[in-house]
Amino acid sequence: MNIALIGYGKMGKAIEAIALERGHQIVLKIDETNVADLNAEKLAAADVAIEFTGPHSAFGNLIKTIDANTPVICGSTGWTERLGEVETKVKEHNGSFLYASNFSVGVNLFFELNRKLASLMATHPEYSVSLEEIHHTQKKDAPSGTAITLAEQLIENLGGSKQQWVNEPSDKPEDLFIKSLREDPAPGTHTVRYQSPVDDIEIIHTAHNRTGFATGAVLAAEFIKDKKGIFSMKDVLGI
Known part of the structure; x- marks a missing residue:
C-alpha cells in the first residue's frame, strides 16, 4: 500500500516506522516546509493518506485530500467543530474518511x-x-x-x-x-x-510511547484502503 503522510513530526515518523515494518511504502511526506506539495497530482500516487498535524491545519488538509479523491485517516485533534463539514464533503465526493481522537x-x-x-x-x-x-x-x-x-x-x-x-x-x-x-x-x-x-x-x-497510536493508524489505513464511506476505529476493531 502506498501512503501519504500529512504531518511528519514525531507522530508521522512513528507511523512511517510501523508502515514500513508492515511492508507499505511512503510516497509523500508533508510538513511545514513543503505544504504546496499537498495537491491532487502528488496525492495520486497514494492509496491512502494519514493526517496528523494540528488544530489549525487539519481541516484544510482534509478538504484538499478529499477533493483529490484520496481515502484519508485523521488523528488531529482540536478542530472537530468542523467535523460535520468534512463528513458532508466526503459524502459529496463518495469518498473514504476515518477520524479518531485516538488510534490506540x-x-x-x-x-x-x-x-x-x-x-x-x-x-x-x-x-x-x-x-x-x-x-x-x-x-x-x-x-x-x-x-x-x-x-x-x-x-x-x-x-x-x-x-x-x-x-x-x-x-x-x-x-x-x-x-x-x-x-x-x-x-x-x-x-x-x-x-x-x-x-x-x-x-x-x-500510554508508554507512540507505538500504539501509530500501529492503530496504520491498521485504520489498511482497513479503509478499498472502502467508501465514513468510518471509526470501532469499524476497524470490529467492536
Whole structure:
C-alpha cells in the first residue's frame, strides 16, 4: 500500500516506522516546509493518506485530500467543530474518511469500558465523576481529543446528570470537569474517577510511547484502503 503522510513530526515518523515494518511504502511526506506539495497530482500516487498535524491545519488538509479523491485517516485533534463539514464533503465526493481522537487499540477498548461503566453508574448518584488527562508539554490542545471523547461518553451514558464538560473547576453539578496537566515525559494518561463518601472507582489508561497510536493508524489505513464511506476505529476493531 502506498501512503501519504500529512504531518511528519514525531507522530508521522512513528507511523512511517510501523508502515514500513508492515511492508507499505511512503510516497509523500508533508510538513511545514513543503505544504504546496499537498495537491491532487502528488496525492495520486497514494492509496491512502494519514493526517496528523494540528488544530489549525487539519481541516484544510482534509478538504484538499478529499477533493483529490484520496481515502484519508485523521488523528488531529482540536478542530472537530468542523467535523460535520468534512463528513458532508466526503459524502459529496463518495469518498473514504476515518477520524479518531485516538488510534490506540488499548484506548479504543478503554472507550468501550468507559461507556459501559458510565451506564452502570447512572443509577448511583452518590458517586461524583471527574476526568483527568496528562500529556507532554508540546501537546497543542487541551483538553485532549481522547479526554473529550471520554467526556462525551459520560454525558451520554450517565442518565442526564452531566450536561457539558468544562476545563476549569466548576461548582455547577451539571458540569463535568476535565483536569488537564502538561508534564514531560508523558505520552498520555487518562483517568475517569468516581468518588463517594465510602469509596472510589477509577479506570485508567496509560500510554508508554507512540507505538500504539501509530500501529492503530496504520491498521485504520489498511482497513479503509478499498472502502467508501465514513468510518471509526470501532469499524476497524470490529467492536
